[in-house]
Every structure is written in structure tokens, then in C-alpha cells.
Amino acid sequence: MEAFVRLFVALDATTKTQEKLAALVDWFSRSSASDAAWSLFFLSGRKLPQLVPAKRLRALASTLAEISPWLFEEAYAAVGDLAETVALLLPTDLVEPAEQSPPKAASGGLWSVDHGPLPPDSGLAAWVDAYLQPLRGADEATQFRLLKRAWSQLDPTGRFVWNKLLTGGFRVGVSQSLVTRAVAEASGLPVDLVAHRLMGEWRPTAEFYARLVSTEGDQVDAARPYPFALAQSLVPPGSGAPDTLFPSAIGQLPGRPEDYLAEWKWDGLRAQLVRRSGAPLLWSRGDELLTDRFPELDSAARKLPEGTVLDGELIAWRDGQVLPFTLLQKRIMRKTLSRSILAEVPCSFVAFDLLEHNGIDWRSRPLRERRAALEQLLTAPQAERNAASEQAPAQSSTIRIAEAFYGKSPSELTALRAESRERGVEGLMLKRLDAPYCAGREEAGWWKWKVDPYTVDAVLVAAQVGHGRRANLFTDYTFAIWEGETLVPFAKAYSGLTDAELKEIDALVRQSTVDKFGPVRSVTPQLVFELAFENLQRSSRHKSGIAVRFPRILRRRTDKSIRDADTLERVLALLPSLSSAAVPSRERGETISRQRTFAWAEPNPEAGDAR
Amino acid sequence: MLPMSMVRDDLLRLTPSGLFCELGGFFVDPWGPVAKAVITHAHADHARRGSAEYLTTHSGKPVLQTRMGPNATIQSIAFGEQITLGEVRVSLHPAGHILGSAQVRIEHRGEVWVVSGDYKVAPDHLVEPFELVPCNTFITESTFGLPIYRWRPQAELYAEINAWWRENQSQGKTSLIHGYSLGKAQRILAGLDRTIGPIYCHASVAVCNRDYAAGGVVLEGWRMLSEAPPRCDWSRAIIVTPPQAHGGDTPHRYGETSSGFCSGWMTTRGIRRRESIDRGFPLSDHADWPELTSTILATGAERVYVTHGSTATLVRWLTERGLDARPLRTQYGDEGTADDAVAVEPGAGAN
Numbered sequence A: 001m002e003a004f005v006r007l008f009v010a011l012d013a014t015t016k017t018q019e020k021l022a023a024l025v026d027w028f029s030r031s032s033a034s035d036a037a038w039s040l041f042f043l044s045g046r047k048l049p050q051l052v053p054a055k056r057l058r059a060l061a062s063t064l065a066e067i068s069p070w071l072f073e074e075a076y077a078a079v080g081d082l083a084e085t086v087a088l089l090l091p092t093d094l095v096e097p098a099e100q101s102p103p104k105a106a107s108g109g110l111w112s113v114d115h116g117p118l119p120p121d122s123g124l125a126a127w128v129d130a131y132l133q134p135l136r137g138a139d140e141a142t143q144f145r146l147l148k149r150a151w152s153q154l155d156p157t158g159r160f161v162w163n164k165l166l167t168g169g170f171r172v173g174v175s176q177s178l179v180t181r182a183v184a185e186a187s188g189l190p191v192d193l194v195a196h197r198l199m200g201e202w203r204p205t206a207e208f209y210a211r212l213v214s215t216e217g218d219q220v221d222a223a224r225p226y227p228f229a230l231a232q233s234l235v236p237p238g239s240g241a242p243d244t245l246f247p248s249a250i251g252q253l254p255g256r257p258e259d260y261l262a263e264w265k266w267d268g269l270r271a272q273l274v275r276r277s278g279a280p281l282l283w284s285r286g287d288e289l290l291t292d293r294f295p296e297l298d299s300a301a302r303k304l305p306e307g308t309v310l311d312g313e314l315i316a317w318r319d320g321q322v323l324p325f326t327l328l329q330k331r332i333m334r335k336t337l338s339r340s341i342l343a344e345v346p347c348s349f350v351a352f353d354l355l356e357h358n359g360i361d362w363r364s365r366p367l368r369e370r371r372a373a374l375e376q377l378l379t380a381p382q383a384e385r386n387a388a389s390e391q392a393p394a395q396s397s398t399i400r401i402a403e404a405f406y407g408k409s410p411s412e413l414t415a416l417r418a419e420s421r422e423r424g425v426e427g428l429m430l431k432r433l434d435a436p437y438c439a440g441r442e443e444a445g446w447w448k449w450k451v452d453p454y455t456v457d458a459v460l461v462a463a464q465v466g467h468g469r470r471a472n473l474f475t476d477y478t479f480a481i482w483e484g485e486t487l488v489p490f491a492k493a494y495s496g497l498t499d500a501e502l503k504e505i506d507a508l509v510r511q512s513t514v515d516k517f518g519p520v521r522s523v524t525p526q527l528v529f530e531l532a533f534e535n536l537q538r539s540s541r542h543k544s545g546i547a548v549r550f551p552r553i554l555r556r557r558t559d560k561s562i563r564d565a566d567t568l569e570r571v572l573a574l575l576p577s578l579s580s581a582a583v584p585s586r587e588r589g590e591t592i593s594r595q596r597t598f599a600w601a602e603p604n605p606e607a608g609d610a611r
Numbered sequence B: 001m002l003p004m005s006m007v008r009d010d011l012l013r014l015t016p017s018g019l020f021c022e023l024g025g026f027f028v029d030p031w032g033p034v035a036k037a038v039i040t041h042a043h044a045d046h047a048r049r050g051s052a053e054y055l056t057t058h059s060g061k062p063v064l065q066t067r068m069g070p071n072a073t074i075q076s077i078a079f080g081e082q083i084t085l086g087e088v089r090v091s092l093h094p095a096g097h098i099l100g101s102a103q104v105r106i107e108h109r110g111e112v113w114v115v116s117g118d119y120k121v122a123p124d125h126l127v128e129p130f131e132l133v134p135c136n137t138f139i140t141e142s143t144f145g146l147p148i149y150r151w152r153p154q155a156e157l158y159a160e161i162n163a164w165w166r167e168n169q170s171q172g173k174t175s176l177i178h179g180y181s182l183g184k185a186q187r188i189l190a191g192l193d194r195t196i197g198p199i200y201c202h203a204s205v206a207v208c209n210r211d212y213a214a215g216g217v218v219l220e221g222w223r224m225l226s227e228a229p230p231r232c233d234w235s236r237a238i239i240v241t242p243p244q245a246h247g248g249d250t251p252h253r254y255g256e257t258s259s260g261f262c263s264g265w266m267t268t269r270g271i272r273r274r275e276s277i278d279r280g281f282p283l284s285d286h287a288d289w290p291e292l293t294s295t296i297l298a299t300g301a302e303r304v305y306v307t308h309g310s311t312a313t314l315v316r317w318l319t320e321r322g323l324d325a326r327p328l329r330t331q332y333g334d335e336g337t338a339d340d341a342v343a344v345e346p347g348a349g350a351n
């Protein structure tokens, strides 16, 4: 554990990628396979299912620190992180509780609850086995004993790291790709191979790590997907650049229009369909196996030849139309898929790339070739199969090929993009036809050109202290727009301002506080901000009647008084008409944040958008 | 927050210019220009220019003179020396915060009020150690008034700073250590191991060093930045510099640098990361939570006014223990945690 804490300190002490990489390489070179496996698990943002309820953890920490619960909460508000708060509050000289029962012989190499304290210099895996895993499902007294025992052997930094493993969310500013590079460097394997072996589901065991760094063959588990290619934004995120910049943004892409293929940017769930031997598998970008969630794909997937891997997007699709993302989301949230939901929200896989063909890895071939083969695979034979089969051809396959546009001029692309909202897509994707399929954002040669966000001028009406880097500052804002003479709260936004702006607004919030409700302060309405939204939808569940998606703050409108802020009427007028037949009326406007609710959402928050 | 009540026998009351002792005809740390100002210490949020006469301690006088300007009229007295001002007796007692920093004790017919100013209880072996002054009413700061603030021993932090300096040296990086020019910088200087390499001080730190020397605390083994040799190997050096000098404007001539920041605020990761520094050292000149709470109780005061920091938290904590505790709105800092964040900002006052 001590060594892992030192790794954390080293990673935390620097912002330089090279130094982080060096620390990681050193760690992976020295660690045992089981320690390496567990560190990989935590460093890649994975977490164990909840071990100790946060409430219980707070209670225990308050008791040990001899402070009242309200004081714990004040401390938490100032720190902004539960693991850190607990570490800062625990008494330094926490005495290891007296032995409850004599040590028993270890069985199967596992430390049981009743064993004596594990020395702090034992490995991460031993600590996880001794103090973390046994917490699950244990009674309160046992949990207290285990926690106290672990804490009593660690210094404050060690306690913080431990609490992070305990509560989940262990992030130290290292990306998945950096960790992958470090493992590759420490083991002398190519990065691509390590990345590929890390895809899909795995358990943090010594065996897994041994396989990961094995130099034998390059065979990869038949179930594994490939690392996903990512796209860069044509417009820097958060820039809120006006419309007129976009054509020049395309103009700045290297090469000529003929070098590119354009596709719709689907508003769905990115996935790979792996059809090797055995049953087809569907993987999300967050390494979640989705196969069972999309039974309607199974038969179509089985018709694909063995040794096929497709990259594409899962979308809700009915009657020749894409359905709003919220419906797909709703379906995914369901524990069981009823017949009615399958009928209401049928899904399709829109394939846009071919990564493996006839059992051969095609990723190094140019997109032009991959796309041609994909068309061959999905169009021609599909038609033949459909024609040959007895089934009604009206029921088209649930695996469809993404529409592609070749050699469009910037003006044609601009016109296409303008159709996005109407078509229920997020904009256009532009992909270089000569590029291989590369994991990562820079190398792939993919660009996303999203539809312009909705923008609204809104009034700041409440604020809350942020977390992490924003702890201690009022940085989480609630915004309102006018409905008649009333300001109706309609959106919360956290991102988009610089640190300097945050500090300035923080001071203004403090000066204009009207009331406090727990951590929230309501303020005198006086500041107007321009907000941008990926999407706005009508919603009966929200006071304002509007559900917002991915809000961000574009800028403060010092030139506007609160009277100049937008009205609800105007905002509603922005929204597309509700005539879209595809949307069942009672489902309209149900919006839940994608990032918060999707269990397989990208563990790395910086990654943001899925493509 | 309610202003301090204005009961007749109050020895101090809050006026637009600050804390006023009517019976004595003087202010304590006023924020407006007044006739007579008793100053706890020379930090910008406690000592402001423009008053006709200042009173401080002997060792605190040189620093105060520098900050108030050569024409300011400053009288000084010894720690513990009792003087009579109007109808009250006034004495100054060590606050342990910076050199010459004082608590102001005001006595009238057996009633004793003490204004703590900023204070630190653990001795740092550099400035006059804190003295506990029993009183009826205690006006206390609360900068670090949360139980998450518990300072580690100074020796441990010094060892950490020196280890970091060595480590930077071995990686060919220049060490830039940030701390408030008055008080913190001198504590840093006192802890640096001269055998590691040369120590340079920013001009504003050097000025305070000289004032410290004039006040009786001589720090040796450092040079002004401007006195560095023409082809200085910066990678061996450490530069003691105020927070203002941190940020995007690190001169390139130092080559690759690593920045450290000494402040109690460095306790929490969020603030460390926000300030984009490489290392934070929670070396503070203020009382931590155990010191604040135990000192307040130990003064025996039945009434406590809390200012300057986590006011509400400390008031509630004291109230729970049966004390008559009230917030006091001064301009030494606003209520709420974020002023604290502001305090690490350039020039915002003591840290």
C-alpha cells in the first residue's frame, strides 16, 4: 500500500505528462502482477460496487474525530470531497483497535477479517483483499473495525488514497491512454496490443495482468472489441463561435473535399459489434457488454460472417426515423425489457466502420477500403438474403449502414448540417478517406461538426459551492428566464468560465446573497449570462416546462440588464415543433443527464462527448 | 450578521472606521483613517495608511513604518507594558503571528477585553511566542476555523520543503517557493537548509527581512535576486518570492522550475490544484482548529466575538459549549470560506 501511495504522490505532484508516465512505468515495472492489476483497475477509473454507505462513513469519521455531524458537513462543504474530508478529520494518532479474536490460519491466501493488521508495506492487492473486499455486505461493527484498522496504519496522504479507493472516483489526472502507454513501456509490448487487450471486461487478478503483458503471440480474447477511434471537434468546445466561422472551420481541414467522407453524427450510443466465433457481442465505449440490452440485433448479427467487427452507433429507430435519445436512454435504464418497450423503442445498429473482416484486423487499411468492404458486407448480401428469405422484406435489418456522402463541397456540407435538427442527428462527421482506424482523438482523422447549440440569455438566481478544484468557490449556478414578471429557474450550469471569472462571480454571489438553503445561496438577480445547450426539450416534469441537455456558460453579458434576459416564450419558440410522429406524446421531453445515469459512461470526465 | 451590540459598558464597539474604544479614544486596526490607531500587526488588512498616530510594539515598529510610510507617526511600547489611554489601561501581548504582532488588552475597572488580531499558538522560534491573556471578552480571528485544519509540526514541514528543493536540484529545476512577503517568507527562510544551495529573495521579501533585522530578528544566508551573479546556475537555487510572483509570469531565465506554496490553505487539494502549483506546504502563521478552540476556552472569556474567517462555524461551536459567542463583521475578511480562498490571492492579506 505504501508504494501505491507513493505512486499517487508522484502522479499528483506533477502536471507534466512525461513525469507522470515515468512514475507509472516505474510502478508497473516493480509491481507484482496482482498489485499491477488492481492499480490498473483503479487508475482506469473503475470502482468496486459501493462498499460502505457514504452516510455510515461520515458517521464513523465524525465519531472518531469527535465532532458533531453539522461540523462534519461544514468541513465537507469546504473540502468538496468526501474521501479527503474524512482523511483530514481523522485523528492522527488513531489507535489500532484491540484484537477481537486470535488470528486464524489463512485459507486460500486470503486475509480474513480476523487476521492481525497487515503491514503498511504489503502490496495494494493484499490491502484490497484484507480491508476493502471484506467490507462488502459486512455488518456495521465489522466495517468500523476494518476501516479503523486500515486508517490506523496509514499517514494522512495514505488515508486519503485509501478513502478514494473505498469511495470510488480515484482519479489522479492520468488518462486511460497514459496508463496504457505505461503498461506497454513497462512490458515492452506495442501500445496497440495492450490497449486492445485492455478492452472489454476483465477482473483485476494476477492472471489477467500476466496475460496482459504476455509476449506470447498477439492473440486476443475472442470477445474483445478494439480501442475506439475518437473524433476531434471542428469548433473548439466552449468557444461558442458564431455560425459564420464554421465554413472557414471546414476550410481549415487538411486536404480537399474529395479526401473526406461525411456521415450524420448520430445521437445514440457508440458501440462495437463483435461477431467472431460464438454468439455476437455488443460493447459500449465504456467496456460495458450491451448484448442483452439489444435482443433485436441478435439475429441480424448472427447473419454476419464470423470474424467481423463493426463500429457504429446504437440508436432508437422506428418507421424510418431516429427517435430522441431520451427514449433510448429510458429503454436502457429498464431492468427488464418488456415487450411493450421493445415495440415502443425499437433499436438499430448503424454501422459506419469495419474493423475486422474475415477474421483479419483491417484497422490499418484506409477508410476508403474499409467503407467499401462494409458496403459490400451490409448492402449487397443483405439485399440478397432478404430477397431469398421468406420473411417480409419490409422488416428491414436492425443492422444498417450509415449513410455516406462523398466529396461534398463546404457549402453542400453546410447545407447538410443545417438539416441536422430536423433529422434528429447532432450534426456531421467528417472522416479522412485515406486514414487508418486509430484509437485516440488526434490520429483518427475524424472530425465532428456539431449543429450550433441553442443559446439563451439567463439570469443567475442561485449558486452552490463547487467540488474538487472548485471547492470553496460558488461555481455551480442556477439560471432563470422570464415568465411574465417572474424569473423561472430552468437550467443549472457549471462549466464554461475561466478561473478568474469564477472567482469574480464567487465574490459577487457572496455580496448579493439573499438567503441560504443548505449549501445553496439565492442571490439578488443582477447578472446575465449567455448559456449554450446541446439540446432543449419540452418537459412537463420541469417547472419551466423545458428540459436542457449539456448546458454550458458561454459568457457573462455585462451589456445586458436582467430585464433583457430571454423569456420562456422565446425559448419555447426555439424548439422544434412537436409534430414529429415518432415521439410518443407522453415520452416527450423526458431528459436525464446522460453522463450521470449511464453506468458505462466514459470513466474519464475530460473525454466528455462519446465520439 | 448583526453588528456588535452597543451596550453602554462595552469597551469596544464597531463603527464605520472599525473597532473603537470610546473610553480610551482610540481604534484597534481601523480600516478608515482615524486619530489614534492601535495596530495588532502590519499586514495590509490590519494596518492601513492615513491615521494620525499609530501605536505598536517595539519589534513591530520597523515593519509598520515601512508599510505606513516614512512620515507616519508611530509610537511603540514593549510587550506587557501598560499604558493609560483615556480611561482605560492598554497593553500589548505577543500573538505569535509575525514579528511584533500583538493582542491588544484593554482594561477598565476590572473588565478586560482582548483583541487577538491574527494569532498562532505553536512557537516557531522566530517571533515572540503567543501569550494567553485571560479576559472577559475575547475578539478572535477564525481564519482556519474548521477541524480539517490541524498543522503538522514545523520541523516536519521544513524537512519536506528541503527535500523538495533537493529533489528539484537533482532534476535540474529551479525551486520557486511562494509565501506572503511579511512573516511567511521569513519563516520559510528560517527553515531552509543553507547547505543545499543558494537562497535568493524577491525584493519585497528582502525589504521585510531588513525590517525583521531592525526588529531584532536577523536572517542570514540569502541574497537579493538582483544580486545574483550574471551566469547563475538557477537550478541549484531556491527563490523565496511572494504569491504575486506566481502564475504565468515566471521569468524564463530561471529555466525549468518547480513551484511550492506555503500557506495553511494548502491543506486541501482543491485549492492546491486551483492555484496550479506543483507543491503545497501547509505552513501557516494562524492558529489551527485545535489552537483556536482551546485558546478561546482557555482565556476564560464569557463573551467571544468571532471575525475574520469561518465565523459562523466557530460561533456555533462555541455556542454549543455555552459561551456567548457572536459574529463580528470586520473588514479583516468577510464571513465565509471563500474569503479564505481570496486570501491566497496576491496581496489579499495574511495567509
Ligand SMILES: [Zn+2]
Pocket (backbone or CB within 6 Å): B041, B043, B097, B118, B349, B350, B351
Ligand atoms: Zn496577519
Ligand SMILES: [Zn+2]
Pocket (backbone or CB within 6 Å): B043, B045, B046, B118, B308, B332, B349, B350
Ligand atoms: Zn489578518
